[in-house]
Amino acid sequence: MTKPSTTARAAITQTFPNLARDVERFPVRDGEEPWTLAEIEELAVLLLEDRVRLEAELAAADKELSDLLRNSGDGAGDDQADYGSSALEREHELTLVNNLRDLLAQTRHAIERIKAGTYATCEITGLPIGKARLQAFPRATLSVEAKAREERR
Secondary structure: OOOOOOOHHHHHHHHHHHHHHHHOOOOOOOOOOOOHHHHHHHHHHHHHHHHHHHHHHHHHHHHHHHHHHHHOOOOOOOHHHHHHHHHHHHHHHHHHHHHHHHHHHHHHHHHHHHHHHHHHHHHHHOOOOOOOHHHHHOOOOOOHHHHHHHHHH
C-alpha cells in the first residue's frame, strides 16, 4: 500500500471532508478486516486520478471523432473500400468514446458514493460488496452475487 503524496492528500481532504468518519461505516463481508483510512485513501486517489485521466482521454477522443465526422464527406474520388474503411474508423472511434463515457460515469459515481458514505455497499442488496472486489475494481457498485444475478438475466 502506498502513502498518498501531499498533493493527493490535499485532493482527498478537499473532495472527501468526512472520510475519516465515514470509513468506519463502510461495510465489510464476514471474515474481512474493517476498512482502514489508508485503504480508502488509496482507492480514492486512484479514482480521482482516473477521473482526470479519463476526462482528458474523452476530450481527445471526442475531438478525434468530430474530426472524422467533419471530414467524412471529403475525398471526391474515394472508392467503396475507402468509404468502408472510413466508416469502420468512425465506428471504432464512436465505440471508444462511448466506452470512455461509461467508465468516466462509473468513476464519478464511485467518487460520489465515497462522498455520501455509501461506498462498499451493494446498490441492489444493501450488503457489503467486499474489500477484495473493490480493491480489484474500485468502481464496483454490486456484490459478486448481485452482479452474477444481473448477468444471468
